[in-house]
Amino acid sequence: MTDQRRIAGLPGLGEIGLGNFAPYLMNRIMGRYNASLRADLAGLGLSTPKMRALAVLSVIDAPLIRELAVYAVVEQSTLSRALDQLAGEGLIQRETDAGDSRATRVHITETGRAAFEAMWPKMAAAYARMFQGIPEDERRAFVATLQTMLGNIRKHDF
Amino acid sequence: MTDQRRIAGLPGLGEIGLGNFAPYLMNRIMGRYNASLRADLAGLGLSTPKMRALAVLSVIDAPLIRELAVYAVVEQSTLSRALDQLAGEGLIQRETDAGDSRATRVHITETGRAAFEAMWPKMAAAYARMFQGIPEDERRAFVATLQTMLGNIRKHDF
DNA sequence: CAGAATTAAATGCGTTTGCAAATATCCCGG
């Protein structure tokens, strides 16, 4: 029944099998990783967009908002509102770009950095659990493949 | 500055680097994969939960709704409403389980299968793009690592 | 075997999301 349908030569999902289809596995894994983090961080008043913004800002200094949206994997309109909250809580500061007054750069504050550092152990724990029993060389190969994939699909050059 | 903070021995995100942190890369990649699919499928009246349910149902026959929620990586309440729509459009059918009248099994209809097969080329194309230039053995190793990871983090045994 | 505890699915409800439009600024060609 399934076979007759694919005259085109394109293998179907049935032939591949859900458990061998990389995007499916990645969604399953990240679904749980993110849900688990969200539960951990809800107590700290941090939504997913807020924590992602903080995480990126802990590493990248004073990006433009549109850049932050890409790095943090958050829609720009959602990010805009998340930044409202973070600014209200004193975790970040918005500052108009020196050379372009349309644009806004975002800085993490000391309080913001402390908030990120308070949540980092949760992220690290989720990461450790995910890679449990996977040897170092396999991890490296995995990350290398991910980097290639990101290069394949990203639209911006960062 | 960053160094002084980590007396604990846990490497910080700064030391690892965003671009080497696997969960970050996976979120970046899946963020774009999912956004791109969503845009493709919006025209067909399919939301992400609806398309995921259909995709799983094209491969797994008559699961319980709670199983489908796990496989499809959709909250149960969201899935319940997505199934309302899919049923209204004749793409699936709900049927009370024979042995447990609390439970409901979900069947894909012929129309539903056709709808999935209409969208599959989009998914396959996104997949192909993602793995562009990655040799077969590297892909296999990558999927094997993903399978280990899923085993590490899943709460149910499916 | 009665009642408590558990499990499956649906639903109420406040919050969040994302698209599209609005606003403000900048850049480029003529």
Added chain:
DNA sequence: CCGGGATATTTGCAAACGCATTTAATTCTG
């Protein structure tokens, strides 16, 4: 150096989401 088009961010709004609760049925326990 003026006006049209591009770019950065915010905001309006309707739809979607997720938590917690409800309803219904099953299973466990004393």
